[in-house]
Amino acid sequence: MSLSDSNARCEAYEVLNGAGQGGAIILCEHASHRIPHRYAGLGLAEADRKSHAAWDPGARAVALGLSQALDAPLIAARVSRLVYDCNRPPEAASAMPQKSELVEVPGNVGLSRDQRDERELTVYRPFCDAVTRLIEARKQAGLQTVLITMHSFTPVYYGIPRTVEIGILHDRDSRMADAMLDQADALPHRRVERNAPYGPEDGVTHSLQLHGIRHGLANVMIEVRNDLMRTPQEETQMAEELLVLLRPTLAALQSTGGADA
Numbered sequence: 001m002s003l004s005d006s007n008a009r010c011e012a013y014e015v016l017n018g019a020g021q022g023g024a025i026i027l028c029e030h031a032s033h034r035i036p037h038r039y040a041g042l043g044l045a046e047a048d049r050k051s052h053a054a055w056d057p058g059a060r061a062v063a064l065g066l067s068q069a070l071d072a073p074l075i076a077a078r079v080s081r082l083v084y085d086c087n088r089p090p091e092a093a094s095a096m097p098q099k100s101e102l103v104e105v106p107g108n109v110g111l112s113r114d115q116r117d118e119r120e121l122t123v124y125r126p127f128c129d130a131v132t133r134l135i136e137a138r139k140q141a142g143l144q145t146v147l148i149t150m151h152s153f154t155p156v157y158y159g160i161p162r163t164v165e166i167g168i169l170h171d172r173d174s175r176m177a178d179a180m181l182d183q184a185d186a187l188p189h190r191r192v193e194r195n196a197p198y199g200p201e202d203g204v205t206h207s208l209q210l211h212g213i214r215h216g217l218a219n220v221m222i223e224v225r226n227d228l229m230r231t232p233q234e235e236t237q238m239a240e241e242l243l244v245l246l247r248p249t250l251a252a253l254q255s256t257g258g259a260d261a
Contacts, residue, residue: 009078010078010126011036011078011079011122011123011126012077012078012079012122012123012124012126012127013075013076013077013078013126013127013130014075014076014078015073015074015075015130015134016064016067016073016074016075016076017067017068017071017072017073017074018073018134019073020067020070020071020072020073021071021143022070022071022072023070023072023143023144023145023146023250023253023254024066024070024072024145024146024147024148024246024250025072025073025074025075025131025134025135025138025145025146025147025148025211025217026063026066026067026070026072026073026074026075026148026149026150027063027074027075027076027131027147027148027149027150027207027211028056028059028060028063028074028075028076028077028149028150028151029077029081029085029086029087029127029149029151029207030055030056030059030077030081030085030086030087030151030152031055031056031059031060031063031076031077031078032055032060032076032077032078032079032080033049033050033051033054033055033080034078034079034080035049035054035079035080035082035083036079036083039083039107040107041107042080042082042083042105042106042107042108043105043106043107044082044103044105044106044107048103049080051103052152052153052154052226053082053100053101053103053105054080054081054082054100055080055081056150056151056152056153056226057152057226057229057230058152058224058226058228058229058230058234058235058238059150059151059152059224059229060076060150061229061232061235061239062150062152062224062229062235062238062239062242063076063150064076065235065236065238065239065240066148066150066239066242066243066246069239069243070243070246070247070250072148073134075127075130075131075134077123077127079123082096082097082100082105082107082108083096083119083123084096084119084120084123084124085097086123086124086127086128086207087149087151087204087206087207088203088206089206089210090116090120090124092203092206094203095120095124096108096111096116096119101154101157101158102158128210128211131211132211135211135215135217144253144254145217146176146217146218146219146220146250146253147207147208147211147212147215147217147218147219147220148176148219148220148221148222148246149207149208149219149220149221149222150222150224151221151222151223151224152223152224152225152226152229153167153197153198153223153224153225153226154225154226155225155226155227157197162197162225163191164191164192164193164196164197164225165190165191165192165224165225165228166187166190166191166192166193166222166223166224166225166241166242167192167193167194167195167196167197167198167221167222167223167224168180168181168192168193168194168195168220168221168222168223168245169194169195169196169198169199169200169204169205169208169220169221169222169223170194170195170200170205170208170219170220170221171200171205171208171209171212171213171219172200172213173208173212173213173218173219175218175253176218176219176220176249176253177194177220179248179249179252179253180220180245180246180249181194183244183245183248183249184245186244186245187241187244187245190241192245196223197223198223204221205221207221208220208221218253222242224238224242
């Protein structure tokens with residue numbers, strides 16, 4: 001894919017606004033609950049195939065809103081994270097989980113090495129390669145770039161309510177997270193927290209490490225509680241609220257040359 005390819009689609013991922021000239025790349029690794037036919041629905045009940053276990057409800061729509069507002073390319077997965085979670089390395093058990101919270105995944109039990117390799121080669125590698133191509137193309141074009149990954153989380157986890165509404169997550173590079181949290185007072189009606197409801201110790205920052213830190217890009221993972229994004233209107237409102245945090249952050253990083261190393 002080149003910068004001239006504004007939109008592209010394959011089984012594993014889609015690229016939207018690929019030619020965007022804004023200062024960010026946006027990823028949405030859990031954008032879809034689609035399970036290709038060859039996996040026979042992973043043996044899941046219909047409700048489980050469309051539940052949060054299979055994807056991040058609201059994340060793709062909000063990511064698309066951010067992409068349009070920031071003129072930022074968006075790469076979104078088109079396969080359920082229960083087939084392969086593109087925010088996990090191949091060696092992680094959670095890359096092809098046998099259980100997601102309370103949801104058992106029969107189609108992920110007892111996978112052979114060949115079966116695991118097939119999913120890595122047809123889902124994970126194409127997604128990662130698309131991200132790398134886009135980053136390299138932007139570097140060659142002299143465009144400053146930060147990496148944003150967009151996710152959502154459930155309001156209740158193992159029966160315990162979560163009070164955090166927006167999580168700003170980072171690994172060892174906290175430049176973007178620090179700058180966004182500095183703006184949190186601009187959203188006084190929201191509970192915004194650092195590395196919540198997950199953090200690096202939970203193994204959720206693989207994309208930040210692989211696509212952000214490895215390429216020297218400032219990076220952040222945004223988690224939004226999914227009960228705040230149940231309708232198109234709520235998704236639009238959440239994108240607008242996140243822009244309140246992102247716009248001054250991007251401006252500050254670009255003015256200091258801190259968007260990428």
